[in-house]
Amino acid sequence: DxxxxxxxxxxxxxxxxxxxxxxxxxxxxxxxxxxxxxxxLGLRLIYYSFDVKDINKGEISDGYSVSRQAQAKFSxxxxxxxxxxxxxxxxxxxxxxxxxxxxxxxxxxxxxx
Amino acid sequence: RKEVEQDxxxxxxxxxxxxxxxxxYSNSASQSFxxxxxDCRKEPKLLMSVYSSGNEDGRFTAQLxxxxxxxxxxxxxxxxxxxxxxxxxxxxxxxxxxxxxxxxQLTVLP
Numbered sequence: 001d002x003x004x005x006x007x008x009x010x011x012x013x014x015x016x017x018x019x020x021x022x023x024x025x026x027x028x029x030x031x032x033x034x035x036x037x038x039x040x041l042g043l044r045l046i047y048y049s050f051d052v053k054d055i056n057k058g059e060i061s062d063g064y065s066v067s068r069q070a071q072a073k074f075s076x077x078x079x080x081x082x083x084x085x086x087x088x089x090x091x092x093x094x095x096x097x098x099x100x101x102x103x104x105x106x107x108x109x110x111x112x113x
Numbered sequence: 114r115k116e117v118e119q120d121x122x123x124x125x126x127x128x129x130x131x132x133x134x135x136x137x138y139s140n141s142a143s144q145s146f147x148x149x150x151x152d153c154r155k156e157p158k159l160l161m162s163v164y165s166s167g168n169e170d171g172r173f174t175a176q177l178x179x180x181x182x183x184x185x186x187x188x189x190x191x192x193x194x195x196x197x198x199x200x201x202x203x204x205x206x207x208x209x210x211x212x213x214x215x216x217x218q219l220t221v222l223p
Contacts, residue, residue, distance in 0.1 A: 042200070042215035056208065090156060100145045100204040102211060104156035
């Protein structure tokens, strides 16, 4: 089984809808991250969490919210989706001791029409 | 100016060729440096860390020049399986955040 899983893997939704992307990990890592990837822009950090009680905004948090339900679960919500949130979304985890080495989930391809 | 800049390519090279990728970063306080590999429509995976003294892992050699804020990756004897996008990644800050370049696309041709 994969160490970092994301659901759904693909999603098409309409403008204005609320959508939640979920991430689970079995690596036992404390740190979890959400990124989005757009062509030509690389991965950009949306939110990150160092433990269940610690949530931090990343470079592009506007329009997104997160919830760290447990050490192993970190979900990303789009309260009212807009077309420019169409992107590939990745969840990642890292261990506090080797924080720079991040392990990524398979990604969620989100299309907002 | 992007914090981490890479030539997007694409680089199309024949099998067996040597190819080099370059990357520059703007934050002089950056602490750690990496190359990640990303296959088409897949997640990024750590390829190797980059040290000032230079480091080698099989056919891959990475170099860091802190004075010039420049990172390189050299791939020798290219294989078809090396075809991927190579991401230059810089770590910095007390939160140990990673900043990703937009990637350099490599295609190794038979």
